[in-house]
Amino acid sequence: MQINNDRLIKINEYHFKQIDDIKLKLINEGKNIIDLGIGDPDIKTNCKIINALIAGLEYKDFNKYPSYEGIKELKTKIAKYYYDVYSVKLDLDEILILIGSKEGLSNIIPAVCNFGDYVIVPNPAYPVYEKCSYLWGAKPYSVPLKEENKYLLNVKDIPDHISEKSKLMIINYPNNPTGAVANKKFYLELIQYCKEKNIVLCNDGAYNEIIGADEKNISILQYDKNICIEFGTLSKTYNMTGFRIGYAVGNKKILNNLLKVKSNIDSGQFKPIQYAAIEALSLPREYVIDIRKIYDERRSLAKKILKKKNIQFYDSKGTFYIWCKTPKNYITEEFCKDILFKCGIIVTPGDTFGVCGKGYFRIALTVNKSNLIGALNSFKVYDK
Numbered sequence: 001m002q003i004n005n006d007r008l009i010k011i012n013e014y015h016f017k018q019i020d021d022i023k024l025k026l027i028n029e030g031k032n033i034i035d036l037g038i039g040d041p042d043i044k045t046n047c048k049i050i051n052a053l054i055a056g057l058e059y060k061d062f063n064k065y066p067s068y069e070g071i072k073e074l075k076t077k078i079a080k081y082y083y084d085v086y087s088v089k090l091d092l093d094e095i096l097i098l099i100g101s102k103e104g105l106s107n108i109i110p111a112v113c114n115f116g117d118y119v120i121v122p123n124p125a126y127p128v129y130e131k132c133s134y135l136w137g138a139k140p141y142s143v144p145l146k147e148e149n150k151y152l153l154n155v156k157d158i159p160d161h162i163s164e165k166s167k168l169m170i171i172n173y174p175n176n177p178t179g180a181v182a183n184k185k186f187y188l189e190l191i192q193y194c195k196e197k198n199i200v201l202c203n204d205g206a207y208n209e210i211i212g213a214d215e216k217n218i219s220i221l222q223y224d225k226n227i228c229i230e231f232g233t234l235s236k237t238y239n240m241t242g243f244r245i246g247y248a249v250g251n252k253k254i255l256n257n258l259l260k261v262k263s264n265i266d267s268g269q270f271k272p273i274q275y276a277a278i279e280a281l282s283l284p285r286e287y288v289i290d291i292r293k294i295y296d297e298r299r300s301l302a303k304k305i306l307k308k309k310n311i312q313f314y315d316s317k318g319t320f321y322i323w324c325k326t327p328k329n330y331i332t333e334e335f336c337k338d339i340l341f342k343c344g345i346i347v348t349p350g351d352t353f354g355v356c357g358k359g360y361f362r363i364a365l366t367v368n369k370s371n372l373i374g375a376l377n378s379f380k381v382y383d384k
């Protein structure tokens with residue numbers, strides 16, 4: 001049978017799914033693999049979170065369909081979290097619980113856009129923004145993030161004829177893959193631009209908490225709740241990637257549209273997982289600071305080794321990634337394949353995140369120190 005589906009022409013299988021297949025094959029062949037590819041933390045989930053998950057199985061109706069928008073107790077906890085950490089007040093209808101933030105980042109597109117509308121997305125970026133724009137019949141418009149602009153999106157790179165037909169802009173700070181961090185001035189200017197152009201501005205805040213231990217994290221909602229929403233996730237900060245629990249917060253009309261899409265596609269997250277999320281957000285702030293310290297230590301270790309190897313990287317404390325320039329004389333794909341097949345180390349080629357990622361690769365600091373040191377030191381084999 002032939003399936004003629006133009007929708008998928010611009011979409012490959014998800015990069016990390018392909019890497020998983022190769023990794024499994026190599027492991028089955030007896031090879032030792034260190035995965036600095038996907039951003040899936042190695043740190044154990046706190047036992048209080050796990051106990052809350054288990055306790056949730058005792059609750060009445062735990063097995064029933066959960067509400068689409070999420071349980072009130074978790075929304076209340078997120079409202080408290082936003083107030084305590086960002087001094088942002090949220091009503092419960094300004095909060096929507098998601099089955100991981102990836103779900104919401106896809107569903108926000110039909111929640112805001114007509115077929116054929118533009119979605120302004122950064123490049124390089126988490127691939128979901130661009131691919132899901134295509135999947136939903138919208139058109140992604142890629143704005144290059146440049147090192148000379150500290151990888152902050154510059155609206156001067158958006159032509160008027162594009163902004164006129166744009167309904168949604170997705171940004172992501174702290175930024176995957178570059179590690180860049182945004183500041184107040186940047187957010188204020190972008191909000192002003194989107195207000196003038198009538199564009200919904202959405203910050204993917206997956207790494208809002210993953211910054212230097214001594215730095216203060218910010219939320220876009222500190223500057224506007226009229227045209228902005230922000231996505232959050234417990235995946236990275238609380239080492240809960242497999243739990244699939246995230247949220248969207250901000251303008252209630254936009255969230256209502258998102259809920260309309262979501263409720264036609266899936267249901268709410270399994271209730272015990274939502275109870276586990278409440279427990280995570282109840283952990284003392286020191287927990288988050290300790291997580292940041294772990295990544296701070298790994299980041300500075302990795303940077304030291306990269307410097308020794310003459311591998312250039314973007315120096316920032318955002319996220320748990322390091323954005324590196326491919327060594328001279330190498331094509332990135334060749335470099336990544338070399339270190340995978342000869343050395344058993346997975347890194348992510350920059351063009352996985354879009355054309356502007358060509359010539360770069362990304363390291364995830366999601367393995368313990370000794371594996372990280374071993375992996376990065378072995379880069380020497382491939383000096384040309």
Ligand SMILES: Cc1ncc(COP(=O)(O)O)c(C=O)c1O
Nearest residue numbers: 100101102126176206233235246
């Ligand atoms: C920038 C960014 N946003 C969102 C996500 C998705 O997170 P979640 O596990 O909540 O779906 C990721 C995961 O890697 C990410 O890197």
